[in-house]
Amino acid sequence: MGAAVNTPARCAALLVAAPASGQGKTTVAAALARLHARAGRKVRAFKVGPDFLDPCWLEAATGAPVHALDLWMVGEGGCAAALHAAAADCDLLVIEGAMGLFDGSPSAADLAQRFGIPVLAVIDASSMAGTFGALVFGLRHYRADMPWAGVLANRVASPRHRDMLREGLREPGDWLGSLPRSADWALPERHLGLVADLPASEVMARIDAAADALSATPLAALPLERWAVEFPAPDAVDALPPLLAGRxxxxxxxxxxxxxxxxxxxxxxxxxxxxxxxxxxxxxxxxxxxxxxxxxxxxxxxxxxxxxxxxxxxxxxxxxxxxxxxxxxxxxxxxxxxxxxxxxxxxxxxxxxxxxxxxxxxxxxxxxxxxxxxxxxxxxxxxxxxxxxxxxxxxxxxxxxxxxxxxxxxxxxxxxxxxxxxxxxxxxxxxxxxxxxxxxxxxx
The missing domain is CATH 3.40.50.880 (Class I glutamine amidotransferase (GATase) domain)
Structure with missing residues (x-):
């Protein structure tokens, strides 16, 4: 049973972010949501900023509508109400960031700090080794008091490459695993962004393949309570006037x-x-x-x-x-x-x-x-x-x-x-x- 509207709601939540676009945020966010949904948990996903395409993949992973969270367009009150309502009824909220963690005004980092949502950084590590650690350190410490979960290395070439990345971290506890590059779960793109009109069977096959790979990471083994967030009750709002009644x-x-x-x-x-x-x-x-x-x-x-x-x-x-x-x-x-x-x-x-x-x-x-x-x-x-x-x-x-x-x-x-x-x-x-x-x- 969900929390009452005027009481706080507590729920695990992660904001899946990255240093830039194209790092694999949607793949990881959809895989994470699907992994826990398959385990019988109730999961809701959100997308930071305006976006029509990424939410299609997140909706397929969760089986629930995916709403935008944007502190300017939606408003702080609208974001607070959406997060509180979902947290009152769910085990996990997966929020996909937009562009890089600090890109845009407001940014995904602004949202994470406003609501205390831990950041899971996804980094395309295919062309780096030791610099991976510097990038992780920067994402975590660029701003003071950034809620933080850890990092997932994406498109990793080999076990040796994975070990080099992990060893380069200043804080070993940041490591939450890695995913190799694979055509099995790569998401197709065209102008404007991801392709969102594939057959449902192909969409689910790609998401399930990514979820299977994610299941072998340390991220999947950690208890959800580790990322529990308390979402305060939003301010009450009046019902909208019936300006379109009968139309x-x-x-x-x-x-x-x-x-x-x-x-x-x-x-x-x-x-x-x-x-x-x-x-x-x-x-x-x-x-x-x-x-x-x-x-x-x-x-x-x-x-x-x-x-x-x-x-x-x-x-x-x-x-x-x-x-x-x-x-x-x-x-x-x-x-x-x-x-x-x-x-x-x-x-x-x-x-x-x-x-x-x-x-x-x-x-x-x-x-x-x-x-x-x-x-x-x-x-x-x-x-x-x-x-x-x-x-x-x-x-x-x-x-x-x-x-x-x-x-x-x-x-x-x-x-x-x-x-x-x-x-x-x-x-x-x-x-x-x-x-x-x-x-x-x-x-x-």
Whole structure:
């Protein structure tokens, strides 16, 4: 039975971090979660910062929704509430960091220190020996009072290599084991990050293989109580006003429109809306609805299927012609435009419901936290895309970075056409429920 809402909750917790991206955090976090879930323990996973892809692997490992923890986007109160609720009902919380431990503002280190969560450092040791020890020492001692669990060496070449790494540690107790490089559990990647739409059987095979390897490490043998954290009860919050009561929101959701935070759906429902999912890739028409949310994803990977989705396109056109609202984020906006040019320069037709062209590039066009000031309030969120858009549509607003030093950054355009608002901006709905309700035609 979980702890009462107004009492602290105690649970084992680890924050899986690294000195940089690409070290194997997702592999280790998913393997750790799966290892304990297979043993019958109740495990929940979280992801630090904005991310739609890594959580898919963590969700497969735990069988439970994976929510974001970000001290700015989600807010300290939102993070506290999510951690407390999960800790009250679980044996282990596995939190995957973002980028390097100290990267970003706020960083994974900030979250670890705010909530006292021990850090498990994962380091790709494939091209180092003695320097491994210096790196571990730096991660642990760069800041005073860093909650610390230890280090796991990843992609280790041999038993001799493993021994060299362990012997180089200043503090032998930091060693929690190693994993060799293996194609059995390597996670495939493409632009934007990890591939998250593999067959479920392949996903689980890779996670289970990694969990099997992790089971032979000292990390797996240690009792969970070693990393117990007490999560204080969060401040009470008022229920959301029913700004979307009686409204039905249609949400595109498939491999092409996969960038959906479960917490955003929860916010819509907490505002009183009913949510109906539909699949453009399956050629489904809009369900009966009052408003539409077209999330981001990978429309550039499915241009033929989307062009053939005439029922989707025609029902969206009728919805727009009727003046009903549409909120289109990133990939959702791309699909609405006249044309998508892929990375090879080939042109593919979009749905032609917004004038404009989007072009894919081989380098990131924009990344980072953003906020959107609207009449009903300011939404927090982020941007992350490889394409750029050119459209004659009026720009009715622009996002801004949260730091004042970035005032020169023009931010992401918000285009307007009839009831459509479209942007590369990914919104975190709970940051300003009144603003998202207004975008979707609710009461303000």
């Amino acid at each position: 039905r929101i249609a949400v595109a959701h498939d491999a092409s429109f996969a960038f959906v935070y479960r917490a955003n759906v929860d916010t819509l429902e907490a505002l009183g809306a009913s949510v109906a999912f539909f699949s453009p890739l399956a050629g489904e028409a809009l369900p009966a609805c009052d408003a539409v949310w077209l999330p981001g994803g990978y429309p550039e990977l499915y241009p033929q299927q989307l062009a053939a989705a005439t029922a989707t396109r025609d029902s969206l056109a009728a919805h727009i012609d009727a003046g009903k609202p549409v909120w289109a984020e990133c990939g959702g906006m791309m699909a609405l435009m006249d044309e998508i040019c892929d990375m090879e320069g080939r042109s593919h037709p979009g749905w032609g419901l917004l004038p404009g062209v989007t072009r894919m590039h081989r380098r990131l066009a924009a990344i980072g936290p953003q906020q959107l000031a609207l009449d009903a309030g300011t939404l927090r969120g982020h941007t992350f895309h490889y394409s750029t858009a050119a459209s004659p549509l009026p720009v009715v607003a622009r996002t801004a970075r949260p730091d004042a030093a970035a005032a020169h950054d023009a931010g992401e355009a918000v285009y307007a056409h009839e009831g459509v608002r479209a942007s590369y901006f990914h919104a975190w709905f709970a940051s300003c429920p009144g603003a998202i309700a207004a975008l979707l035609g609710g009461r303000t």
